[in-house]
Amino acid sequence: MLTTLCRSGREIGCTVGANPRYVDQEFRDGNEWLYDVYWVKYDQDGWIRSMPLAAESEWGGRDQADYDFQKLLIVKATVRVMIYEGRTRDGGTEGFANRFAYHVERFHGEPGDTYLLIGFDPQEAGWRFRFDEIVASEAGQAPTRSQR
Numbered sequence: 531m532l533t534t535l536c537r538s539g540r541e542i543g544c545t546v547g548a549n550p551r552y553v554d555q556e557f558r559d560g561n562e563w564l565y566d567v568y569w570v571k572y573d574q575d576g577w578i579r580s581m582p583l584a585a586e587s588e589w590g591g592r593d594q595a596d597y598d599f600q601k602l603l604i605v606k607a608t609v610r611v612m613i614y615e616g617r618t619r620d621g622g623t624e625g626f627a628n629r630f631a632y633h634v635e636r637f638h639g640e641p642g643d644t645y646l647l648i649g650f651d652p653q654e655a656g657w658r659f660r661f662d663e664i665v666a667s668e669a670g671q672a673p674t675r676s677q678r
């Protein structure tokens with residue numbers, strides 16, 4: 531999945547960095563830079579102009595997922611992606627999605643900050659993924675959330 535994110539970033543003209551443990555060199559321009567995958571755009575003088583995407587992935591439990599998701603709260607990326615395993619003992623994919631939405635509500639980010647969640651449910655037969663979108667509202671208000 532991380533390789534796919536890297537390929538997509540390159541297709542739209544971004545410089546792509548990723549964790550070398552998960553993504554082969556041929557699919558990335560550099561190593562991870564706090565995030566498992568990131569896309570950046572530079573101006574003609576070589577200055578970073580924007581960060582269209584930052585992504586984290588965590589296949590551990592709730593505490594590890596919380597830690598990685600909190601890194602996404604502070605990045606000024608257009609889209610933030612969290613890929614995770616929704617372990618049953620931690621509330622499954624629904625429980626994780628609720629918890630991430632609560633993080634967004636408590637954080638004083640910008641209204642409109644967007645988070646895409648890709649949760650793997652190991653209890654389902656085959657590869658069962660849940661997709662959610664969280665969009666931040668005013669500080670202290672519940673974010674908008676939709677399941678895809």
